[in-house]
Amino acid sequence: MTVTIYHNPACGTSRNTLEIIRHAGIEPTVIEYLKTPPSKEDLAKMIADSGLSVRQAIREKGTPYEELGLADPALSEDELLDAMIATPILINRPLVVTEMGARLCRPSEVVLDILPADAFTSAFVKEDGEAVLDAEGKRIV
Template sequence: MTDVTIFHNPACATSRNTLALIRHAGIEPTIVEYLKTPPSKEQLRELVAATGQGVRALLREKGTPYAELGLADPKWNDEQLLDFIVQHPILMNRPVVVTPLGTKLCRPSEGVLELLPVGQLAPFTKSDGEVVHDSGVRRGC
């Protein structure tokens, strides 16, 4: 599997662990540092649709202007929320991983295993010392 993309924030431990898990599987993904190269509104719309979740699932609250912008208010529709993410890329929750097996917000980081090729990986130790054991279960398999 070579067509893997991660929307990554190197300052985020979950994002770093997810990237490390992908590399642990022997895959070098395309890395999009979305704070440096923010996705367009159309790209965000496509990512949201591909995850099968709503826009709110892609919103990050912690360490963002979420509260000061009043984004918890249900008055904001999906298009408006996408506009906020375009204006403030830090609002995009991370990491989002795209593979031929699907697209997913990988929180916790071991969620990325569902998107990797079949074949059980050796245990992986996350940066906090937690050991991740691969069950071998994959989407679409």
């Protein structure tokens, strides 16, 4: 299975998502989106494929969201996408794309929705100690 994760290694949710993917026996393509942001078209497609609006996929916390005036409801999705590409920290993370779909994986276990369930055969615990998969690889949360 081909998996791509738009990853920020400084983010615990992103690290947990990456480890869940690897726990499935998949080595994903890892794109550190702060260094290599997606194209506007790719970002728009990932967001749409995730079932989100652009506004739902924009990150507010720890970003210049307010300073850039992005809370203005009159801004179009196109304008918000332009801001996300110009300032990649505004892209909420991690975004994961597989053949089964695309998701904004917040919380990290959302990635389980787009990975084959039979890929998991053992327990998985997140960095903070929260169990995600039981000893048989079945989803707990």
